[in-house]
Amino acid sequence: MAAREEVISKLRGVPADLPPLAEVLAMLEANPGMKCVICYARISDDARAKDAHGIEDQHRELSDKAREFGWLMVHRYTDNDKSASKENVIRDDFEQMLVDLAAGKTAGGYPVHGVMAVNDDRLYRRPGDWERYLRAFTAHEGRVYWDSNGLQDLYAEGFEIKGLIGVAMSLAETRKKQRRARASHRNRAIRGQSVSAWRPFGWEDDKIALRPVEAEAIRKAVHDVISGASVSEITQRWKEAGYLTARGNLFQYQSVKQVLMNARICGYREVNGELVRDSDDQPIVGEWDAIVTPKEWFAVVAAIRGRGRAGQPGGKLVHKYLLTGILRCGNTLEDGTKCNHPMKGQKANEWVKYEHGYFCKKTVDGGCNGTYKRGDETDKHITKLVLAKLKADAAAAVKDVPDWGREDELQAALQRRATLELRWNAGEIDDEGFFRNLPVVEKTIKELRADQAKNIAAKAAAEEATADVDREWKSKTIRQKRELIKKVLHAVIAFPGGMGNKPFDVEQLIPVWRSAESAALPE
Numbered sequence: 381m382a383a384r385e386e387v388i389s390k391l392r393g394v395p396a397d398l399p400p401l402a403e404v405l406a407m408l409e410a411n412p413g414m415k416c417v418i419c420y421a422r423i424s425d426d427a428r429a430k431d432a433h434g435i436e437d438q439h440r441e442l443s444d445k446a447r448e449f450g451w452l453m454v455h456r457y458t459d460n461d462k463s464a465s466k467e468n469v470i471r472d473d474f475e476q477m478l479v480d481l482a483a484g485k486t487a488g489g490y491p492v493h494g495v496m497a498v499n500d501d502r503l504y505r506r507p508g509d510w511e512r513y514l515r516a517f518t519a520h521e522g523r524v525y526w527d528s529n530g531l532q533d534l535y536a537e538g539f540e541i542k543g544l545i546g547v548a549m550s551l552a553e554t555r556k557k558q559r560r561a562r563a564s565h566r567n568r569a570i571r572g573q574s575v576s577a578w579r580p581f582g583w584e585d586d587k588i589a590l591r592p593v594e595a596e597a598i599r600k601a602v603h604d605v606i607s608g609a610s611v612s613e614i615t616q617r618w619k620e621a622g623y624l625t626a627r628g629n630l631f632q633y634q635s636v637k638q639v640l641m642n643a644r645i646c647g648y649r650e651v652n653g654e655l656v657r658d659s660d661d662q663p664i665v666g667e668w669d670a671i672v673t674p675k676e677w678f679a680v681v682a683a684i685r686g687r688g689r690a691g692q693p694g695g696k697l698v699h700k701y702l703l704t705g706i707l708r709c710g711n712t713l714e715d716g717t718k719c720n721h722p723m724k725g726q727k728a729n730e731w732v733k734y735e736h737g738y739f740c741k742k743t744v745d746g747g748c749n750g751t752y753k754r755g756d757e758t759d760k761h762i763t764k765l766v767l768a769k770l771k772a773d774a775a776a777a778v779k780d781v782p783d784w785g786r787e788d789e790l791q792a793a794l795q796r797r798a799t800l801e802l803r804w805n806a807g808e809i810d811d812e813g814f815f816r817n818l819p820v821v822e823k824t825i826k827e828l829r830a831d832q833a834k835n836i837a838a839k840a841a842a843e844e845a846t847a848d849v850d851r852e853w854k855s856k857t858i859r860q861k862r863e864l865i866k867k868v869l870h871a872v873i874a875f876p877g878g879m880g881n882k883p884f885d886v887e888q889l890i891p892v893w894r895s896a897e898s899a900a901l902p903e
């Protein structure tokens with residue numbers, strides 16, 4: 381520390397090799413074009429020796445540059461503050477420089493013909509500073525100014541404005557950084573009050589109490605999506621029910637997705653897609669009533685995200701019949717191979733008792749046209765098999781999701797960030813160091829949180845699956861049912877029933893299960 385102060389004090393005031401005033405005045409007499417300049421530098425971190433060397437480098441750079449221009453450096457101003465953009469930081473040398481600029485000479489009596497600075501924003505990080513600096517600088521004619529952007533004419537018309545824009549941008553940048561730092565921290569809006577301008581779908585006009593019908597619609601949608609329903613199906617359902625968005629429009633795909641993905645529904649406060657957290661890093665709970673649990677919300681977000689942009693499992697087509705494409709034709713062709721063509725559902729002829737059937741397409745469409753199954757019995761039988769399988773799976777599901785084992789990692793990362801912020805606030809780290817390190821630790825935190833959310837979602841999905849399989853099945857959409865079927869079955873091979881009006885024979889339907897152990901399921 382002492383060594384460092386020594387370094388800094390050497391870098392302030394009159395350079396060691398500056399000739400006496402009388403000599404400099406004589407030099408000016410002989411060479412009226414010579415410029416006596418002062419330079420300004422700022423050190424932002426008073427904790428580490430490294431920065432003292434940094435400022436030494438700054439001054440050396442300035443000296444070299446001055447020599448290049450044929451300028452004589454007559455005084456050095458060095459401030460030792462935390463950040464020029466933090467209010468109430470008084471920079472002694474900065475103030476002294478303004479005095480000297482206005483007076484036209486340094487304390488030692490040397491004339492001042494110009495200013496040099498390594499970074500222009502060292503001089504003016506606040507509009508007030510810039511204005512005062514410019515006024516002092518232009519108090520005398522013919523001065524030169526150099527900074528890392530090169531030589532600049534501070535007398536030029538418009539420079540003041542240009543400078544102010546620079547200030548404004550620099551200020552905006554600083555504020556943005558500060559905001560970014562705060563965003564993840566306690567200073568962020570943490571009160572959990574509703575900020576929406578409109579009545580959110582699901583809540584009453586007070587934005588706090590639930591509107592039962594809408595809240596129930598959301599709750600059901602969340603559960604359905606977790607268990608395989610698509611956002612499109614929910615959208616269709618909400619349209620049919622005549623629900624309106626907060627702005628009074630019928631729901632569209634995007635607006636439904638927004639409702640379901642908003643943390644508001646589980647009571648959490650969210651700003652720009654990020655959960656607001658308190659100083660203990662817990663999500664801020666809003667003052668409004670929640671519709672689902674946080675766990676359910678994590679799960680529905682994971683489910684929607686997991687399906688990609690379309691938000692729908694397995695493509696956009698909404699199938700009308702349960703087993704279209706799942707049933708495959710088991711007819712033996714002339715060459716001895718199996719047809720294996722996916723069978724398609726269609727409305728049955730009027731004279732039969734059942735509503736639909738499945739058939740292998742005509743030869744021109746790639747099928748053999750050799751297999752036909754009545755829809756009701758086929759659906760019933762396959763549903764029975766799938767439900768048995770689902771029940772067996774459900775019993776095992778919850779046990780299979782391990783606890784999230786990375787709490788310690790998350791805590792450590794949060795601690796790292798807290799320490800970083802603490803040191804920054806105490807001035808032990810400069811802005812650059814802080815903002816260089818912050819994204820690294822924030823990225824780690826973000827990744828860990830995402831991983832944690834995934835685990836919570838998996839657990840929730842597993843619990844969802846253990847619910848009453850039979851009862852749940854009845855309330856599911858065709859798409860949800862198809863999803864569940866495809867989860868456990870690769871396909872069902874349908875063998876042709878032969879000629880004539882024979883009774884339906886389940887032996888002609890052979891399920892191809894996704895896992896070997898399922899083959900032994902009871903029928």
Ligand SMILES: [Zn+2]
Pocket residue numbers: 709710711719720721740741747748749750751
């Ligand atoms: Zn076929």
